Amino acid sequence: MGRVVVEVMPKPEILDPQGKAVAGALPRLGFGRFTGVRQGKRFELEIDGEVTAEVLEEAARAAEVLLSNPVIEDVVRVAPVEADAATTTLAGGTV
């Protein structure tokens, strides 16, 4: 099984109230060094078989048509992911 990751972010010039709310909460929890937060979306599209160039192209089209709204968002990443990598934490354990 192959998997494609699509990441969508609010355009830089668009106010991101959710990111702002998170940025406001961080220092209250002692995370004082982060000066800004922007919150986007990550989609994982699964397919039977391998992730080919054709699959990536279709994922990019889906990203433009449905997964993002080009008026307010940018598609910042369309890339294959290893099935394992998607569920592996930074520490190397699995979730």
Next chain:
Amino acid sequence: MGRVGVVTFPGSLDDGDAARAVRLAGGEPVRLWHGDADLRGVDAVVLPGGFSYGDYLRCGAIARFAPVMEPLVDAARGGLPVLGICNGFQVLCEAHLLPGALVRNDHRTFRCTDQRLRVEASTAWTREYAAGEEVVIPLKNGEGGYLADEATLDRLEGEGLVALRYVVPEGGRNPNGSARDIAGITNVAGNVVGLMPHPEHAVEAGFGPDPRSGTAGTDGLRIFSSVLRQLVA
């Protein structure tokens, strides 16, 4: 009697009130189902407020691809009067029948208030208001901030496509962070209108905005009678 379709999506809330508003304005409401690609021969369509598909992905993003939207988009491009209220406005933007997008309120809170508005454009849905007339209509949204790029906003202003604007007190701010205080817009033909406030909640005295708003509480009724009058004419 004009037959006005009211679409119900999963998560629509104000379809019942919109149908009631059509009836109180003298029309015949026709309930349309999101899953049927059939407009049942109606003379106009209202996309009601609510949270279609739970606002998943983006407000209106999934409803925009519902089967009923296929004939609706074609008919709207052909001149059928279509009104999008709140979530319906979001659906119209996602369907590219109107430009721009609605985003989360800049103050991050849900806002419910009797809102003063100025009617600025004569459209299929606003022709019974005088140019520049001020009205009070309930507003209730969490994602009502209207945005578009500067070129689009300039075009809307230049071509007189801002249908309704929030009346903002001197030094105040509009209720959701909308660009240029825009509360509603129209397409060039004037048959497609989207607005964030809820005219269907201001159609019967005693059940609309507070009398202290200085209005009879029925300022929304003419949105519906406007389109009905056009159908008769």
